[in-house]
Amino acid sequence: MTDNTKELIINLGPQHPATHGVLRLILEVEGEIIKKCIPHIGYLHRGVEKLSEDLTYVQVLPLTDRLDYLSSMINNVGFCLAIEKLMGINVPERAKFIRTMMAEMARICSHLLWIATHALDIGAMTVFLYAMRDREKLLEMFEMVTGARLTVSYPRIGGVRCDINDKFLEELEKFIEEFPSKVEEYETLIDRNRVWLKRTKGVGVITAEEAINWGLTGPTLRGSGVYYDVRKFFPYDAYDKVEFEVPVGKNGDVYDRYKCRMLEFRQSAKIIKQCIEKLPTGPILAEEAPRIRMPSSPLKINKEDIQFEIYLMEKNIEDFIKKFTEVYASVEAPRGELGFYIVCDESAKPYRMRVRAPSFVHAGALSRLCEGSLIADVIANIGSIDIVLGECDR
Amino acid sequence: MKVGEFIEKILMIEIIKGLWLTLRMLFSKPVTIQYPFERRKVHEGFRGRHALVRDPFTGNDKCIGCMRCTTVCPSRCIHIKREKRENKMVVTDYVIEASRCIYCAYCVEACPVCALVLTEDYEYSQYSIENLVFDKERLLKNWDEFTKKWGKDYYFNKFWQPPGIDPSRWPKTKREQGPIQIKRVEEIKREGIDESFIN
């Protein structure tokens, strides 16, 4: 008998619901085993980086909402941090705490959607409903303060946009009180479930060294046992004033990555609790923060404009632009390290903006994670690295 | 494998635990809202459909044609045409393309006379995209439609004066802006309410 086995090429996505957006994978399979996996991206490309070259720094901010639309708050914070570094603005203490609080809320929100869809992909329907129920509460709280549920545009260069009130704090406190018990609920459903364990343990294993070489960050890296978190290593906002732990995994498989995120839920709740307790009073926007209408060129402000639109003394602008022509600031987004690299010239618009998106890096590592595994494990792998294509394709 | 673990596996403890949880949920109060029949009340300051505020005194819009909203708009979807008539700036055309808007409310924040607002109205889907290009009449109509639903006598948008921001950052007219009366002055007169109430 002649050997007539042949490799089969399967196209997964871009409309497949389990690819979390519009990721397309080309799988070369031999039977059930994957020989090669090539991710194709770019279906959601909107040219955010190029577009931002034509907008002032203030105007770019709402665009960053649209990168990782599940945690738009953290994107905004990252961009603001970069610009604040560029301009030398000191953010008031209260704004820092509010930002930290909001960022952790966004992290919980994003992780809730992750556990919902990840469990749904693997076959646990009930978790989806429970996670969505709790996410709704957070979104409602976002709406109360920021005026939008997903694309919040809440932080501003030099602070935050509007102050929070007691009603919000009360509601948030109530939510945080009962949230750990909600996490236990999800864990009752899946944590020790034999189907879940079979589908996740020992699947998509990546060693610590390899994970670093692939450039993974966030819970995906920590699942392999590497202790790295931007919040701990390069603290921004109020993260150096609150206590929290960074959970790390051991085996680097899908289960450990899942476990890391589940533990992060509790840490985020802890951070929010401390933020509410320590929330100082005071202004929420720095004095020298730019107005909403940035002048066309910060170096060529005429005197009439200064009365109404000045945000920095002329002298200072020249000084710092000479000092910093480029800047990089990164935050710990729910998916990993999100960085903004900005080259600035003498105008109020970025000369070049580059976003270091964790989803982009993780999507690249997908080929490594999937090779040699079964087709069904591809879905578990995509879920476990938690990509958002809006950020990946930008 | 330890004995305990083995027994747990045989008796399917973890699965029974999960099923018990879902069974309990069956008897708890549902959290779902049956949308077209019930409506969730949105919070004040939600960024919804655009509208031009109708001045209770003149019955017209308050826009002075300063172009600030156009310059600040990140998606550049506000188009204003203005003319100089008798030494006064007159806005002849004011168009917002709502389908291009990203609902950042920068325009609302930038407007010095609080003429523009993103109302709390969120149900305005249309069959044709042309219906989402709001001209001046349409924007004023949006305001009327919104105020009908609003149910209070006064309206104030959070983004006109974002709470917590130092008021000295705003121009004077914006600083002095109070809640807008929804009923027009003429209407109140017609109804015969004491005029001192208006101020």
Ligand code: SF4
């Ligand atoms: S909300 Fe933002 S995008 Fe929409 S019209 Fe106003 S400034 Fe433009």
Ligand code: SF4
């Ligand atoms: S900012 Fe206000 S007053 Fe100025 S053009 Fe726009 S709507 Fe009119």
